[in-house]
Amino acid sequence: MAAEGGGKEMNEIKTQFTTREGLYKLLPHSxxxxxxxxxxxxxxxxxxxVSFVNLNDQSGNGDRLCFNVGRELxxxxxxxxxxxxxxxxPIDKRIYKGTQPTCHDFNHLTATAESVSLLVGFxxxxxxxxDPIKKETSKLFNEECDFSAQxxxxxxxQHLWKVNWNEERGIEGSKTSEEALVTVQVRAEGLx
Numbered sequence: 661m662a663a664e665g666g667g668k669e670m671n672e673i674k675t676q677f678t679t680r681e682g683l684y685k686l687l688p689h690s691x692x693x694x695x696x697x698x699x700x701x702x703x704x705x706x707x708x709x710v711s712f713v714n715l716n717d718q719s720g721n722g723d724r725l726c727f728n729v730g731r732e733l734x735x736x737x738x739x740x741x742x743x744x745x746x747x748x749x750p751i752d753k754r755i756y757k758g759t760q761p762t763c764h765d766f767n768h769l770t771a772t773a774e775s776v777s778l779l780v781g782f783x784x785x786x787x788x789x790x791d792p793i794k795k796e797t798s799k800l801f802n803e804e805c806d807f808s809a810q811x812x813x814x815x816x817x818q819h820l821w822k823v824n825w826n827e828e829r830g831i832e833g834s835k836t837s838e839e840a841l842v843t844v845q846v847r848a849e850g851l852x
Contacts, residue, residue, distance in 0.1 A: 707762070708728060709761070709762070711765050711778070712766070716772075718773075722773070723738040723739075724738060728760070731756045731759075732753065732755050733752075733755075733764070733780065734752075735750055736750050751793065752793075756782070760783050761781070761782055762782060763780070764779060767779070773793075776791060776793055778791070778792055786801070788801070
């Protein structure tokens, strides 16, 4: 029953409260079950990237999602915004020791329920081609400098990567943007 004068109800359920030990907060399932909580770093956080792909499988759960947190890369079934993914059971999880993922993208043209190509770029300049469904041995390309990568369509099924090189790393002896792009294109076309 509400008290007169605009007071709150006595039976109201609180979603957060503060004590001298700290703040207690009711968390949604997706946040509560998040694997490996990353501690807050006030000096600058690592960017988190998210990539989606639709595999058009028969079960109706064709959407897949990939995201990175620090040195970890996760691959999950995405069930939409109304239904939380079970973050304790990834389809694939990779932890990198020497470098960290900075960008990734799926090849939407060749993605099937049995196989999907995921292109991952790392802070040290490497490009890795992985299949998180088959979990096959990965292919590692290039070790020059930072970039962002995405799949581009060239003819019917050839793999072509668009690579945007970070010009801030003007290391003497490193390749120019055009030279590096040609090298990556040649290697990518050799995969078909």
